Structures are given as structure tokens and as C-alpha cells.
Amino acid sequence: MAQSAVTVRLDSELKSKFDELCNQFGMSANTAFNIFVNAVVRSRSIPFPIKGSQISVPNAMDLFELQRKTVENSEEKELTLDEINAEIRLAREERRKRGNVQ
Numbered sequence: 001m002a003q004s005a006v007t008v009r010l011d012s013e014l015k016s017k018f019d020e021l022c023n024q025f026g027m028s029a030n031t032a033f034n035i036f037v038n039a040v041v042r043s044r045s046i047p048f049p050i051k052g053s054q055i056s057v058p059n060a061m062d063l064f065e066l067q068r069k070t071v072e073n074s075e076e077k078e079l080t081l082d083e084i085n086a087e088i089r090l091a092r093e094e095r096r097k098r099g100n101v102q
Contacts, residue, residue, distance in 0.1 A: 028094040
């Protein structure tokens with residue numbers, strides 16, 4: 001499949017924090033963006049609420065529950081086992097490239 005490059009401008013401190021979290025998740029920022037894009041295309045929506053004037057940041061468990069409910073209420077088909085395995089392979093390849101083989 002042909003690949004396309006996307007450039008995203010981020011605040012340096014925010015990018016550093018994002019990279020650190022992605023590393024803790026066992027993936028690269030590139031893999032995280034790919035997962036996000038796949039989720040948006042699959043659900044045809046942004047997979048989290050977008051609100052104005054939000055002061056507090058929701059915790060990870062709240063976001064997980066929201067995403068779970070969104071998926072349960074979605075009419076979109078679930079990922080096939082092949083699609084899930086492809087996502088896992090991609091994440092593992094990214095970890096190997098960084099030398100984080102487990």
C-alpha cells in the first residue's frame with residue numbers, strides 16, 4: 001500500500017510529553033497517529049468529545065469508558081482479527097525499530 005507523509009506542528013514540550021507517553025504505551029508517536037486516523041475513518045467521527053471551555057482534563061479511565069460506549073453504540077463493524085493483528089504487528093515493528101523488543 002502506498003504511504004503518504006503528514007506533517008503536524010506541535011509545541012515542543014507537548015511533543016516531548018506525547019513521545020514519552022507513547023513510549024510508555026510501547027509504541028511510537030507515528031503508530032499512535034495511525035491508530036487515531038484508523039479509528040476516525042472506521043467510526044467516521046472523532047473518537048472523543050470535543051468541547052469548548054473545558055478546564056479540567058478527563059482521566060484515562062473516563063476516556064476509556066467513553067470510547068467503549070461509543071463503540072458499543074456504533075453501527076460500524078468491529079475490527080476483524082486480521083485487522084487487529086495488523087495493528088499489533090505495526091506496534092511491534094515500531095518497538096523493534098526503537099530497540100524496545102520484549
